[in-house]
Amino acid sequence: MLKNRKSHKSLLILLAIGLTFVINSNKVKAEDDINFKRLYGKGRYETSASICSDGWKVSDYAIIASGEGFADALSAAPLAKKYNAPILLTEKNQLNNDVKNELKNLQVKNVIIVGGSGTISKNVETELKNLGINIDRIFGDDRYKTSLKIAEKIGLNNGVVVTNGLGYADALAMASIAATKQMPIILTPSDKLTSDTMEFLNKNSYDKSYVLGGSAVVSDNIKNSLKNSTRLSGDDRYKTNVAILNHFKQDLNLKDVYIASGNGYADALSGSALASKNKSPIILMNESANKSTQDFVNENKSNFKNVTIFGGEGAVKELSVNKLFGTFKPGEIISDTQKVTSEFYKPYIKDYQIDLPQQGKLDIEYDINNFRYFDLFIIDDKGNEIMKISKDNWRGKEKLHENYNDIRLPKGKYKIRVNLRDMDGIYTIKTKYTPEGEGFEKEFNNSLQTANVILPNKEIIGSIPNYKDVDYYKFTLNEKGSLKLNLKHNQYDSYGFNVTLLDENNKLITEFTSDGDEINSYSNKVRLPKGTYFVKISHLLGDEEPLSYKLNLIYNAENENYESEPNNYVQDANYIQCNKQYTGNIQSYNDKDYYKVHLDSDSKIKINFKHNQTDKNWRIYLYDKDNKQMKELWSEGNEINKTFDPVELKSGDYYVLVVGSDDSDYSINLLK
16 A cells, blocks of 8 residues: 655554445445356366366266367267266376366266367376276267267257357357256257268257357258257357357356356366356356347346356456446546535534445545544444544644555445544545456455465565554465565555565464565575465554555475475474485574484495585584484585585484575585
């Protein structure tokens, strides 16, 4: 949060939260009854796993489809519904790790692979078998025959859907509905049905069919060859999507609605299985909503209770969703100006109603002329004081202009209260609300329990309104590795931040400070095992001045030849082997690195020690199994690669302790 620095009077913000400002009758209506959720990951594979874990806790079956091409996968949704199975995407030549973990979590016993070995290789099949999973592969010589093979599994009792096999949008627009109704999706060229498709349809009984797309996509010749056919189409994929939704609207569960990008198949394909599980539609959207899509939402959103977005910000932008659902007016500035005459004991008090439909930030600007005492409060709907700004010009009436920006608040109803005493002048207050999605701090996050979940190597923007506020972030390392905390800010004065890294038990790992002159600060490098960690950010000097920052966790995965923190004590020593070089780091003056080695037989051991700190000294201690010191070795700054004299040791356990220079790497090898 940034502020005009001319006045350093009292700003007291008890808890940093955020709001959309609505003054008097100019209220922006919030769709308060709609709950929004986003299922996403780093890419399409992690997103498919995220969708899966949201919809299934245990599943005997799973459908595996290609994440690299849509051809064989388009017909998979009805198959997934038949087996109450999720759809998971994978690479061609290996089983994606996120998918593998999800299969384990779900305790999957049977996997159906959609597509031949040219789409998903035998290597993937082998990996699945190694997990103890039974494999069934459904495929044909091409995408059209693959869709027929799937159709054989589904049957035509409930009808059939026919769509162009060279594009994915129309099939995905229908996928969840076809799955719910157990109608197979048969792919076709645009001009005529393949001979195999004609033979399949002729020998199987069905009483209705649906053709997706206009006549240029699926010809009238094809439509006319089908029984009781209905064409569902529009001028583009989004209008076709709406045509499909409107046709089946009476059969849909509109309480739960799903959103996916119309510019890619992966998220919508994975999501179609989840949507069909709830008998719900998928709305396809572009960066800016098509008018027909907007009309459909406007006409039906009174029925919506839960809206789930498939994919991250790169797939479906938060602003686009918010515009589509009309939950706010981005960038709106609302203001009020009043002529005020008040006395000290008869203050002028005015409340402005506030309605924040979604997490966001508020920028407040105000001008006050000829006043002596001024208070501005933000109060929640329970009457709790969230924020207070006070100005006290006891020497005489003054003029004031200030900005308080980046006040982050969660969804909720509030009021802003203006209290002016001893004033004879005009005040103006303006506010601008900006919704915020991924990449921004979400209040409340002032405890370990409410910490924001973040990802390494992905910047997040946050703010500390005052010394009472604390921001917590939670992250998980799936592999051991090195980590540096990076904090950027633009507070060019004496104010700054405390940044602390904690383990999952709230135990300190490392910390550093970043004051006004250090606008791009780094912690010392820390090597960590896989696990869950927290970052805590607070005011450096206990001042009430608001501060904004950018936090990034610079993480690099490392193999077993690297130290794992914490290893400051004997009981936390890293296990190492002889004749194997290990790299470690002394992160601060009080950091110690313990290692434990086991000798199977009596041995002569030489310790090799390397470093690059030519102006620093290092100490290496050798202890027996009872932590009794046996040797103290010194490596001076210019001894950057030193092998110490051999030590005769009996079989058993020993400990090695390294003590040295701050934020310095070293290598150690016990030569046997």
